[in-house]
Amino acid sequence: MQVVRLSADTLIAHxxxxxxxxxxxxxxxxxxxxxxxPGSNEIASWNHSIPELASVLSDAGLSGVEVMLEHRLPLxxxxxxxxxxxVHPKTGEPSYVVVELKQWSAARRFEDTENLVDVAGVxxxxxxxxxxxxxxxxxxxxxxxxxxxPAPESIVGVAYLHNAQDAGVAELWAMAPSDDGRMFTGQRRxxxxxxxxxxxxxxxxxxxxxxxxxxxxxxxxxLLSVAAAEIRDREQFVxxxxxxxxxxxxxxxxxxxxxxxxxEVIIVTGGPGSGKSVIALSLLGELARQGRTVxxxxxxxxxxxTLRAVAGKGSTRTKALFAYFNSFIGAxxxxxxxxxxxxxxxxxxLSVNRFTRADLRAKAQPxxxxxxxxxxxxxxxxxxxxxxxxxxIGTVADIRAAAAAKGLSVRQVDLNAQYRSGGSAAYITxxxxxxxxxxxxxxxxxxxxxxxxxxxxxxxxxxxxLDAKRAEGYSARMTAGYCWPWxxxxxxxxxxxxxxxxxxxxxxxxxxxxVGPFPPSNLWASEAGGEAQVGCVYTxxxxxxxxxxxxxxxxxxxxxxxWVSRREFSKDxxxxxxxxxxxxxxxxxxxxxxxxxxTRGMAGTVLYSTDAETRAFLATLVxxxxxxxxxxx
Numbered sequence: 001m002q003v004v005r006l007s008a009d010t011l012i013a014h015x016x017x018x019x020x021x022x023x024x025x026x027x028x029x030x031x032x033x034x035x036x037x038p039g040s041n042e043i044a045s046w047n048h049s050i051p052e053l054a055s056v057l058s059d060a061g062l063s064g065v066e067v068m069l070e071h072r073l074p075l076x077x078x079x080x081x082x083x084x085x086x087v088h089p090k091t092g093e094p095s096y097v098v099v100e101l102k103q104w105s106a107a108r109r110f111e112d113t114e115n116l117v118d119v120a121g122v123x124x125x126x127x128x129x130x131x132x133x134x135x136x137x138x139x140x141x142x143x144x145x146x147x148x149x150p151a152p153e154s155i156v157g158v159a160y161l162h163n164a165q166d167a168g169v170a171e172l173w174a175m176a177p178s179d180d181g182r183m184f185t186g187q188r189r190x191x192x193x194x195x196x197x198x199x200x201x202x203x204x205x206x207x208x209x210x211x212x213x214x215x216x217x218x219x220x221x222x223l224l225s226v227a228a229a230e231i232r233d234r235e236q237f238v239x240x241x242x243x244x245x246x247x248x249x250x251x252x253x254x255x256x257x258x259x260x261x262x263x264e265v266i267i268v269t270g271g272p273g274s275g276k277s278v279i280a281l282s283l284l285g286e287l288a289r290q291g292r293t294v295x296x297x298x299x300x301x302x303x304x305x306t307l308r309a310v311a312g313k314g315s316t317r318t319k320a321l322f323a324y325f326n327s328f329i330g331a332x333x334x335x336x337x338x339x340x341x342x343x344x345x346x347x348x349x350l351s352v353n354r355f356t357r358a359d360l361r362a363k364a365q366p367x368x369x370x371x372x373x374x375x376x377x378x379x380x381x382x383x384x385x386x387x388x389x390x391x392x393i394g395t396v397a398d399i400r401a402a403a404a405a406k407g408l409s410v411r412q413v414d415l416n417a418q419y420r421s422g423g424s425a426a427y428i429t430x431x432x433x434x435x436x437x438x439x440x441x442x443x444x445x446x447x448x449x450x451x452x453x454x455x456x457x458x459x460x461x462x463x464x465x466l467d468a469k470r471a472e473g474y475s476a477r478m479t480a481g482y483c484w485p486w487x488x489x490x491x492x493x494x495x496x497x498x499x500x501x502x503x504x505x506x507x508x509x510x511x512x513x514x515v516g517p518f519p520p521s522n523l524w525a526s527e528a529g530g531e532a533q534v535g536c537v538y539t540x541x542x543x544x545x546x547x548x549x550x551x552x553x554x555x556x557x558x559x560x561x562x563w564v565s566r567r568e569f570s571k572d573x574x575x576x577x578x579x580x581x582x583x584x585x586x587x588x589x590x591x592x593x594x595x596x597x598x599t600r601g602m603a604g605t606v607l608y609s610t611d612a613e614t615r616a617f618l619a620t621l622v623x624x625x626x627x628x629x630x631x632x633x
Contacts, residue, residue: 003071004029005209008054008084009063015054019047026069032358049101052162053082060193062086064202066209073137074144074217080137084196085212086205088154094208095199096148096155098141100134104161106168114175129172130159135181143320147215156199157181160192216332246279246413250379253411254292254338257376263334265372265403267396268381270415271428271599276381280342283379284321292337297323297371299346299392300541305522326351328374330363339375343541344382347371347394368393368402385437385595386541389574427451431598434621435591436563445622452604455618459503459551462608466549469604470531474546477525478505479535479597481590482572483553483610486536492516498534498551500610508533525600537593540600548601552609556590558617565590 004025014022026046030038050069057065065086070079081101088095110116110126117129128136134157142152156179161169164185172183184192246268253264270276280296287294298304301324308319325341329351341347352364364370372378384395396412403410430445430453432438445453456462466476480498486507487495492515494506508524509515519527524535525543534551554569565587567575575581575589598605607622609615 003213004069005213006067006069007063007204007206008057008065008067011050011067012054012058012063015051019051022050022069023047029070045101045103049081049103049162053099053101053160056160056189056193056196057084060196060200061202062196062200064204065200066205068209068213073140078137078140080134083212084200084205085209086200087203087208088199089197089201093151094147094154094205094211096141096208096212097196097199098134098137098155098157100130100137100157100159102130102159102161103163104169105163105165107161107164107172108169109171109174117172129175130161131157131172131175131177131181131183133181134159135178138180140320144217145212145215146217147211153179158192158195159183162186162189216335246415247282249411249413250283250338250377251286253377254287258337263376263408265399265408265410266377266379267399267410267412268379268415269383269396269412270381271383271385275415276383277342280340280379280381283338283340287338288321293335294338294340295321295323295336296340296342297325297327298341298343299325299348299394300343300538301522305520325367325371328370329360331370331374333373334376336375338377338379339371341371341378341380343386343394344380344399345384345386345394346389346392347398348391349393366402368399369406372402372406372408385432385592389589427453428599431595435595435598437591437595442621451601453622454604454606455615455622456606456608457615459500459505459608462549462551462606463503463505465606466531466547469547474603476547476549477530477535477540477545477600478533478549478551479537479540479600480551481553481555481570481593481597482536483555483569485571486510489515494518494533500551505532505534508535508539537596541596544600544602546601546603547606548598548604549606550594550597550608552594552607552611552614554610556594556614557609557611558614561617563591 004022006022011022023043023046027038027043057063057067062084065084068083068085070081071083072079080098082099084097084099086095087093104119104122106120107117110118115129115132116126118126138155138157141155142148148155159181161183162185165187166173166185169183169185175183177183182195184195246266250266253266257263268276268279284294284296304322304324308322325347328339348367350364351367351370352361371380380394380399382394382396400410426448427445429438430443433440434442447453454465456465463478466478469476484498484507487497489495489509489511494509494515496504496506498505498507508530509518509521511520513520514529517529518533519529521539524530524533524539525545554566556563556565558564565583567583567586567590570586570590575586581589598607607618609618
């Protein structure tokens, strides 16, 4: 990976004379990597903070140390301000110090927390305690750079608040220092010099920097042991029938691949609620316990973030096992034992876009090929009827074709059981036939013991039904087709974009952080505060709750007994251009969208359509009481 790398001697020389060549190299690096041109505030920060560090290195006599500026952490978009590479003064082995540079002059603890701080003059508060921030970077490097595995103690972190005096950040000293991350103020500059001299010697660090930048990337044994404790040792999953078959096939393929130096592809198909994600997490936990190199990946930001929050709860290291499909551009071939690809129907044609940095664009190939190459046993878990965006190509045929082109054997397991929608396979069949995704035409629904369907005449009635279910102790959420604009929040208030007559509610927040009382977008389905918002398919896909209220918008209506898709009513920007997305593709995707939204509920679904003819049609299909499902006459 290309970074701005130079010796401390060079950095010191430019910092005391003309810093502009360093600034230009940093700006050029940002543009080259596709990060966009840095803003004036970031450039000003470089011009102020980097010379301060150069002065410290000069006074410490560490001119031979190698300096890597704005180094990107592997498999993430995060960047460390500086990584110093050198030789340990006592052991003679490679030694590294991660440095975060802060211009803060004053900061205090946020509401008596130890890990969060409020910073004077910073727009986005609270922020992470600087010692914790750099400590997490250090732990991440240990977990993913294989060159550090034999000596994880060889890397440490410091945060240097060069503008601050001790009094200005007095409350921040409550966090005890550690080798992972410690904090120094400008007042403690001498202590920082002494600390750096205890970790780095004056000899050249070029070899150490070469090893760091050339390291293979993959989860470490230490990370995997933590993941095993956090996931596998406390999991409550029971795998039944085809789920157990899929699990055992993957475990056997892993053993065979290692013993015979071979490779095998596993495909697991199943509808919503068939247990694909249970298999995925069971595999992740067990393989981590065995010390295999394994990662879990999805193409859904909401799904991955929620898995990090829930499955990785209590361990920031465990969260690092959850990645995205586009994390594997240029990854080492067979660098992982297993790559578990959940929601694989969301695989895209390419991992790159116009914002991707140039060196990665040069390495890019079809995303399915990148995923096949990344592990000895790639495991694809998918539902072909959940393809909802143009450019998603995660079908069994696509994966098999890509594997065949590489001469790879494929084993497939189809999950027939149903663990969502009250365990009702009949409801899944009803949805597929209702939307024309399965042949035979729509059929009548009669409530079963574990699952109910209702059709209501207004959004007010839909919301009242969900409120009543919540009062009984159930979880419930509203969703809708993407038929209304989606505004940015105004301060801490969401805009009531979804308007039907006098009734109006906001979409879930777009933000990745809490907006007022509303949870971040990726936690809309699972955290309190999401109840009064309307979720769209991109937020709801992959999640479940007890009761599901669905608003079918004017983009899909019944006319003369048949569904008609109307893209002119869609507000989804991905469907704007007919040159990019044909009417046929739009029709398929909008039906798949409503299939996803119809299958989020565990106990029941409440349906409302904005179109009167469609409401009337749905009402003819839904009957109360218990009966066998039969054809509509």
